Amino acid sequence: MQLAGKVAVITGASSGIGLAVARALAAEGTAVVLGARRLDRLEEAADGIRRGGGRAAHAVCDVTSESDVDALVGRARDGFGRLDIMVCNAGFGYYGTVEDTDPSIMRRMMDVNFHGTFLATRAAMPVFRQQGAGHVIVVSSIVGHRGIAQMSGYSASKAAQIGFVEALRTELAGSGIHVSVVLPVSTDTEFRSAMVRDYGYTVQGLGPRQSAETVGRAVVQCLRRPVPEVYPHRASRALPILNAIAPGLTDRFVRRFGRRRQA
Numbered sequence: 001m002q003l004a005g006k007v008a009v010i011t012g013a014s015s016g017i018g019l020a021v022a023r024a025l026a027a028e029g030t031a032v033v034l035g036a037r038r039l040d041r042l043e044e045a046a047d048g049i050r051r052g053g054g055r056a057a058h059a060v061c062d063v064t065s066e067s068d069v070d071a072l073v074g075r076a077r078d079g080f081g082r083l084d085i086m087v088c089n090a091g092f093g094y095y096g097t098v099e100d101t102d103p104s105i106m107r108r109m110m111d112v113n114f115h116g117t118f119l120a121t122r123a124a125m126p127v128f129r130q131q132g133a134g135h136v137i138v139v140s141s142i143v144g145h146r147g148i149a150q151m152s153g154y155s156a157s158k159a160a161q162i163g164f165v166e167a168l169r170t171e172l173a174g175s176g177i178h179v180s181v182v183l184p185v186s187t188d189t190e191f192r193s194a195m196v197r198d199y200g201y202t203v204q205g206l207g208p209r210q211s212a213e214t215v216g217r218a219v220v221q222c223l224r225r226p227v228p229e230v231y232p233h234r235a236s237r238a239l240p241i242l243n244a245i246a247p248g249l250t251d252r253f254v255r256r257f258g259r260r261r262q263a
Contacts, residue, residue, distance in 0.1 A: 001135065001223050004029030007080040009072055011063050011120055012090030014041035017139055017187060020216035021087055026054030028220060033076040035061030035069075036090070055080070063090040063116030066123075073123045082131075085223060086124035088117040088161075089139040093154040106153045113157035117164065128177045135178040135226060137219055138165050142183045142233075145240040148254050169228060178226040184215050185233040208233055 008025050012018040014036035022032045026049045034056060036042050042058040049056040057079045061068045076083045091113040094105050121136050128134030143151060144158030162181055169179040185208045210233045218232040231237040243250040 001084070001226075003220070003223060005031075006084040007031045007033070007076050007082050008085035008087060009033045009035065009076050009083060009120075009124070010087040010089060011035045011061060011069075011072070011116065012139075013058075013087075014038050014045055017184070017212045017215045018087070018089040019045050020212035021089065021137075021139075021219050022056070023049060023052075023054075024213070024216035024220045025085070025223075026052065026056060030085070031055035031057075031076075031080045033072060033079065034058040035063075035072045037062055063088075063120060064111045066119050069116075069119045069123045072120075073127065077127070083124060083127045083134070084131075085135050085137065086120055087137045087139065087219065088120045090116050090120075091139070091157070093151065095150050095154075097150060098152055101153050109153050109157050110160065113154075114160040114164070117161050121164075121168065125177075129175075133176045135180070135223055136165075136168070137180050137182060137222065139182045139184070139215075139219075140165075142185050142231075142236045142239060145183065146243045146250060146254060165228075180222050180226060180228060180230055182215065182219060182222070182230040182232065183236065185210055185236050187212055187215060208236065 003025065008030050010018050010022050010032060013022050013034035018036070022034055022045065026032050032049065032054070034042055034046055035058070037060060039060050042060065046056040046058040057075055059072050059075045061072045063069055073083060092109065094101060094109060117138055124134065124136065138161050140161040141158040143155040144162045147155030165179055165181040172179060188209060188211050215232045218230050222230045242253070
């Protein structure tokens with residue numbers, strides 16, 4: 001795909017990976033429509049892209065609301081005349097044992113992380129089918145391929161995204177519509193500060209890290225040359241293979257990268 005002149009919708013775009021993807025695409029000449037719940041952050045993000053010479057629009061969007069997601073797609077078509085890329089990025093995490101995880105948190109996490117992905121994809125699909133082209137990018141996590149201790153709910157929501165992508169990719173084979181899943185490792189975003197804000201604690205731990213900008217560049221590369229799975233941290237590609245061959249050994253390996261709560 002030649003990115004100049006294309007139009008992308010990005011959910012969860014007011015900060016972190018979503019904003020990094022928006023900036024990377026805008027630098028390539030793609031018009032970006034940013035969706036998130038925080039209007040002040042959306043306005044700041046869109047203004048920054050426009051000051052840098054890019055094209056950007058924004059709309060407040062809760063990805064668990066079908067009408068909000070449909071309106072976001074409408075914003076792209078009304079403002080820029082088309083839609084070529086849907087980036088399903090909105091999500092949040094929780095850290096704790098199964099007993100510590102309140103059922104309401106688990107339901108909300110599945111609703112935002114998985115159901116939000118489903119709704120955003122579903123909203124874009126009629127446009128893509130009409131055009132005979134388009135690309136759905138789902139930002140999941142490496143823990144969707146291999147869960148880690150104390151993040152069972154988050155890992156489950158990310159695994160659901162991966163299963164959804166695999167089925168949809170098969171469904172759309174030969175249609176001209178691409179579907180890809182992005183599998184970052186721990187990323188320097190507001191993920192941890194959001195835990196402080198929402199739950200009163202933060203999480204510290206070992207393990208590889210990457211920047212949001214690294215993920216943004218990986219998404220751009222995938223859009224240029226579509227692939228089913230994107231590993232912004234290249235070494236993490238080996239983890240699903242190791243887990244398939246030797247899951248018990250992998251259990252011991254991933255314990256080395258455990259997280260811990262800090263008040």
